[in-house]
Amino acid sequence: MTVNLRLLLNKLFTTLALLSVLLIVAALIGILAPILWRGGSAVVFKDTLEFRRLQLEQFGRGDPQEIEREVHQAAEVRQRAYDLLDRFSAGLDTKDLQTKVRQVHTQVVEQFAGGDMDAQQRRTKTLSRELRDELLEALDTDDAAQAEQHLQNVLSHKDDPLLRQTAAQGFAVIAEQYHSVIKRVDLKRRAEYATALGEVREELCALLGPRLGDPQPALIEKQYGATRWDAAQQHLDRLLYAESWVEQGQGVANKKVRIPRDEQFAGTDLAALFPLLREHSSEMLLPQWTCYWQYFIDDNFSGHYLGGCGPEILGTLLITVLSIVFALPLGVVAAAHLVECAADSLFTRILRTCINTLAGVPSIVFGLFGLAFFVIYVQPRLGLPPGSSILAGALTLALLVLPVIIRASEEAIRAVPRAYREASLSLGASRFRCFVGVTLPAALPGILTGLILSMSRAAGETAPILFTAGIAMGKIPQSLAQPTRTLSYGSYDMAVGDKMAALAPHNQFGMVMTLVAVVLILNIVAIVLRGRLSKRLRGL
Amino acid sequence: MQIGTQTQPTQQAVEFTRPLLLSPAQDWLGWLLGRLGAGVLTAITATSVLAVGLIFLFILREAWPFFQSGHVWEAFGSKQWHPESATAPAFGMLTIFYGSAVVTVGSLLVAAPLGLMAAMLLSDIVSFRVRQAVKPIIELLAAIPSVAYGFFAALVLAPFLQQHLGLPSGANALNCILMLSVMAIPTIVSVAEDSLSSAGRELREASYACGATRAETLIKVVVPAAHNGIIAAVILGMMRAIGETMLVWMASGNATQVPTPWYDLTQSVRTMTATIAGEMGETPKDSQHYFALFAVGLMLLVFSLGLNLVTEYLLSRVRKSSGGHA
Numbered sequence: 001m002t003v004n005l006r007l008l009l010n011k012l013f014t015t016l017a018l019l020s021v022l023l024i025v026a027a028l029i030g031i032l033a034p035i036l037w038r039g040g041s042a043v044v045f046k047d048t049l050e051f052r053r054l055q056l057e058q059f060g061r062g063d064p065q066e067i068e069r070e071v072h073q074a075a076e077v078r079q080r081a082y083d084l085l086d087r088f089s090a091g092l093d094t095k096d097l098q099t100k101v102r103q104v105h106t107q108v109v110e111q112f113a114g115g116d117m118d119a120q121q122r123r124t125k126t127l128s129r130e131l132r133d134e135l136l137e138a139l140d141t142d143d144a145a146q147a148e149q150h151l152q153n154v155l156s157h158k159d160d161p162l163l164r165q166t167a168a169q170g171f172a173v174i175a176e177q178y179h180s181v182i183k184r185v186d187l188k189r190r191a192e193y194a195t196a197l198g199e200v201r202e203e204l205c206a207l208l209g210p211r212l213g214d215p216q217p218a219l220i221e222k223q224y225g226a227t228r229w230d231a232a233q234q235h236l237d238r239l240l241y242a243e244s245w246v247e248q249g250q251g252v253a254n255k256k257v258r259i260p261r262d263e264q265f266a267g268t269d270l271a272a273l274f275p276l277l278r279e280h281s282s283e284m285l286l287p288q289w290t291c292y293w294q295y296f297i298d299d300n301f302s303g304h305y306l307g308g309c310g311p312e313i314l315g316t317l318l319i320t321v322l323s324i325v326f327a328l329p330l331g332v333v334a335a336a337h338l339v340e341c342a343a344d345s346l347f348t349r350i351l352r353t354c355i356n357t358l359a360g361v362p363s364i365v366f367g368l369f370g371l372a373f374f375v376i377y378v379q380p381r382l383g384l385p386p387g388s389s390i391l392a393g394a395l396t397l398a399l400l401v402l403p404v405i406i407r408a409s410e411e412a413i414r415a416v417p418r419a420y421r422e423a424s425l426s427l428g429a430s431r432f433r434c435f436v437g438v439t440l441p442a443a444l445p446g447i448l449t450g451l452i453l454s455m456s457r458a459a460g461e462t463a464p465i466l467f468t469a470g471i472a473m474g475k476i477p478q479s480l481a482q483p484t485r486t487l488s489y490g491s492y493d494m495a496v497g498d499k500m501a502a503l504a505p506h507n508q509f510g511m512v513m514t515l516v517a518v519v520l521i522l523n524i525v526a527i528v529l530r531g532r533l534s535k536r537l538r539g540l
Numbered sequence: 541m542q543i544g545t546q547t548q549p550t551q552q553a554v555e556f557t558r559p560l561l562l563s564p565a566q567d568w569l570g571w572l573l574g575r576l577g578a579g580v581l582t583a584i585t586a587t588s589v590l591a592v593g594l595i596f597l598f599i600l601r602e603a604w605p606f607f608q609s610g611h612v613w614e615a616f617g618s619k620q621w622h623p624e625s626a627t628a629p630a631f632g633m634l635t636i637f638y639g640s641a642v643v644t645v646g647s648l649l650v651a652a653p654l655g656l657m658a659a660m661l662l663s664d665i666v667s668f669r670v671r672q673a674v675k676p677i678i679e680l681l682a683a684i685p686s687v688a689y690g691f692f693a694a695l696v697l698a699p700f701l702q703q704h705l706g707l708p709s710g711a712n713a714l715n716c717i718l719m720l721s722v723m724a725i726p727t728i729v730s731v732a733e734d735s736l737s738s739a740g741r742e743l744r745e746a747s748y749a750c751g752a753t754r755a756e757t758l759i760k761v762v763v764p765a766a767h768n769g770i771i772a773a774v775i776l777g778m779m780r781a782i783g784e785t786m787l788v789w790m791a792s793g794n795a796t797q798v799p800t801p802w803y804d805l806t807q808s809v810r811t812m813t814a815t816i817a818g819e820m821g822e823t824p825k826d827s828q829h830y831f832a833l834f835a836v837g838l839m840l841l842v843f844s845l846g847l848n849l850v851t852e853y854l855l856s857r858v859r860k861s862s863g864g865h866a
């Protein structure tokens with residue numbers, strides 16, 4: 001092999017190694033960036049008037065007068081859209097009109113109820129029934145000429161003396177109204193319009209919320225329109241474009257076609273609605289940038305569709321801190337024993353093997369053990385209620401982080417210079433006093449680093465708490481014997497299980513962003529701490 | 541006990557008036573604390589041993605009925621997994637063994653070369669400063685919770701794969717392998733880097749002195765010298781991959797099947813861990829299904845214990861050899 005080739009291979013090798021590190025770093029960025037960026041949009045985003053209304057009504061946040069003013073300001077623009085919708089739907093909604101027609105007839109009948117009817121009244125009743133049938137047929141048919149004919153029949157009785165002073169006057173009103181509609185609307189396309197109109201109505205309600213004066217829906221998420229400007233934009237898009245799937249023949253996936261609603265409703269009253277929405281949507285919703293920091297303290301409602309992740313943070317904190325409280329004393333003592341007392345005896349070797357085994361046990365097996373031991377075996381014997389609990393989860397996690405704490409503490413205690421120990425021993429301290437008084441304080445920063453790292457581990461673990469402590473939905477726990485929501489379990493559930501959350505991707509990403517942020521902050525603190533520590537130990 | 545100082549009669553020596561260690565009578569509190577401390581220390585230290593014992597005991601206790609039932613041979617010989625069926629339950633675990641095997645081996649094939657290259661770069665090629673900067677970044681990769689990886693796999697990577705590879709579903713073995721290798725890399729890098737660094741300096745210097753390039757030195761001298769640690773690194777990465785639960789549950793699609801052909805990575809698989817995680821919540825206690833899931837857990841436990849013992853043996857050899865050099 002020539003020297004040049006060898007040098008080239010050497011260069012190639014270096015490049016490959018460099019590339020692999022770059023690839024790893026790129027993977028880290030590629031994974032963290034979408035989580036943090038899209039999760040961040042759960043906290044900092046462009047909100048809408050609906051969001052401010054929700055905050056005011058559910059949490060009492062914001063200035064009521066200011067929001068009242070904004071609601072009125074937006075209502076003016078919104079009314080224009082609603083007017084267009086009403087005008088158009090009046091002609092289309094023949095079901096509604098038919099009900100009205102029947103009501104009019106019922107009223108006429110009720111007017112004459114009780115006592116005997118004279119001949120005139122009987123004739124009125126018959127006429128009313130005829131008119132009713134005519135009108136119903138006019139509303140039913142999709143042939144404009146026939147409808148016209150029926151309507152004319154009804155209208156010809158408009159000034160009939162028989163009907164004067166009776167409720168039957170209503171027939172004429174309905175007939176006139178409908179008469180003006182059929183001049184503008186192609187009756188043949190009525191069914192098609194009705195479906196599209198349903199979609200438009202639904203999306204408009206999702207965009208702007210229920211109309212002022214309408215009865216309030218029972219579900220909170222239905223009481224408000226789009227709370228975020230990005231969600232509003234999606235609703236708007238579905239308002240402006242109808243989607244349909246066109247078959248492409250056998251074996252080929254259907255193709256999605258977008259039809260502008262302007263075209264769909266061309267030539268009708270409703271056509272004017274879409275330019276209005278396109279140009280004035282921001283006046284209807286009044287978007288503005290906001291930092292919804294309360295995301296981190298609010299409870300969610302409507303199944304993670306609205307609200308924040310406060311209880312999840314609380315649960316994670318509880319379970320993590322509790323597990324560390326259990327594991328830290330055990331871990332530090334074990335580490336102290338390994339460094340200070342134990343020589344290379346059989347016991348130490350067994351101990352080390354056990355610690356390594358504990359570190360290597362798959363996390364799901366910890367979950368199984370927690371279920372079999374803490375939940376099923378221990379809890380009933382202590383008289384605690386059955387089922388998963390924070391306590392069981394924390395104990396399971398304590399076992400999981402125990403090896404981490406032992407290893408970190410051992411390293412920290414070993415790193416304390418011999419001189420410290422010797423100085424203290426030479427002054428007459430017993431070994432125990434020497435350890436508590438000198439070695440432990442010196443090792444404390446290192447132990448703290450291990451503690452922080454194991455906290456981050458405990459906060460992120462999901463599998464051990466699946467069967468021991470975690471729930472996806474539920475009340476905030478009142479005691480340690482109850483299960484809790486946690487960030488980790490919540491992230492899992494929102495990604496895979498929760499149907500409502502799938503409609504609010506910012507909340508899905510918000511939950512996992514919070515978890516990742518907690519873990520990253522803990523880790524960065526640990527890294528910085530360790531950096532300082534190693535500087536100090538090197539005497540810099 | 542009193543330790544006096546022996547003084548040579550000819551020299552003038554410093555007279556110690558205080559003993560180096562106080563006697564129990566003089567410092568009874570300290571003495572008592574010391575004794576108590578040692579006793580309590582040993583007892584508390586034994587908790588880890590106790591924990592490991594309890595874990596084995598209780599997993600075994602719950603899994604035992606499954607091994608007593610007639611389903612054991614079925615587990616290793618059948619692909620039918622219908623443990624919840626009331627009429628004809630089937631406990632064939634071949635599909636989930638396959639799932640675990642394929643994602644573990646697949647992720648190692650990606651992670652081991654990458655991790656090893658990165659470890660060589662960090663130990664031999666870049667400067668100390670760069671190394672100090674890059675190591676924490678790789679450690680962060682290990683710190684991200686597995687559920688966050690799973691979330692990424694299910695909500696970002698799966699749609700991406702589905703769109704760009706034209707697959708019916710993005711939740712498949714490939715997705716799982718990619719994410720698992722990202723998770724296994726930090727373990728491999730840090731253990732391999734440790735063992736490469738502990739291979740003696742004089743080995744490298746001898747090789748350079750013979751005129752070898754850096755690549756030749758690394759591949760022909762350093763890596764063979766550090767092979768124990770490198771194998772241990774790969775095994776540790778493997779343990780991480782095989783025991784991983786949340787990610788594979790969320791990313792693999794969870795179909796109990798062996799794809800045809802068997803190496804087709806674009807199909808959905810299910811692993812042992814995901815089976816436990818997915819089915820334990822809906823299983824009544826003390827049913828045959830419940831025992832079967834514990835049996836799967838026991839297999840995982842025994843397997844990881846075996847791997848652990850191998851790693852420990854290998855790493856102890858690394859320690860010994862580096863101790864010899866130092």
